[in-house]
């Protein structure tokens with residue numbers, strides 16, 4: 175059995191120039207497939223609010239829901255490093271609230287680390303405290319979906335020189351506070367590459383070009399299962415929505431025309447038991463039709 179992935183693995187990969195493979199999962203069976211496929215890091219992203227729960231933004235998902243899904247994911251994982259996303263308003267109030275909620279992911283759901291968005295002063299303090307108590311933290315900069323309204327929508331961040339400089343300074347502050355890695359979402363490739371070279375911790379890109387130390391996508395996007403919209407940075411490796419639609423239509427047709435289930439998909443009733451039942455029912459033995467099996 176190969177060794178489990180840890181924060182040290184990511185550090186080593188960055189030094190070796192080996193790319194870090196990350197994907198999201200919200201349930202046991204998906205996590206198991208990702209883990210067996212050798213994905214290094216599995217994020218239980220708050221994107222589950224939209225992808226798994228059907229909300230318009232990531233805001234609505236609760237801490238309890240995130241813990242519930244993270245528990246399902248960690249049950250399916252043997253090797254990968256599991257990061258749980260702190261949802262909106264689970265860490266923005268004060269340090270105690272943030273520590274309590276981060277602790278729930280580790281204690282109740284067996285996550286290995288937590289992720290939070292932005293580099294506010296409070297976040298930096300939270301990161302220092304969590305890292306100090308042995309909880310690894312992943313940062314998230316660029317387009318941060320929990321701030322979608324403040325950012326004026328789903329927009330690329332760091333397009334101007336000033337914005338790019340702010341991203342660099344925020345990244346350095348997160349690194350100093352102790353994050354083991356930073357996600358860059360929707361950042362110009364050249365900016366993400368420049369910052370990646372300025373950091374000792376690995377960067378993980380989503381819509382941030384090829385210069386990051388690793389990549390992450392929402393698994394349902396990659397598989398073509400979540401089809402409400404397709405961001406430009408998603409590469410579709412399958413079209414599961416179509417595959418599932420065809421399979422389910424075929425099942426519906428088979429049920430309606432009685433071709434499902436057939437005898438191989440049912441359980442037989444032994445003829446001697448059928449005969450005994452007919453006796454119990456007081457049916458004449460020559461009339462086999464009632465309980466013929």
Ligand code: KIV
Pocket residue numbers: 198217218219220221222259314357359380390391392
């Ligand atoms: O919630 C999520 O899935 C994420 C990734 C897109 C990085 O934060």
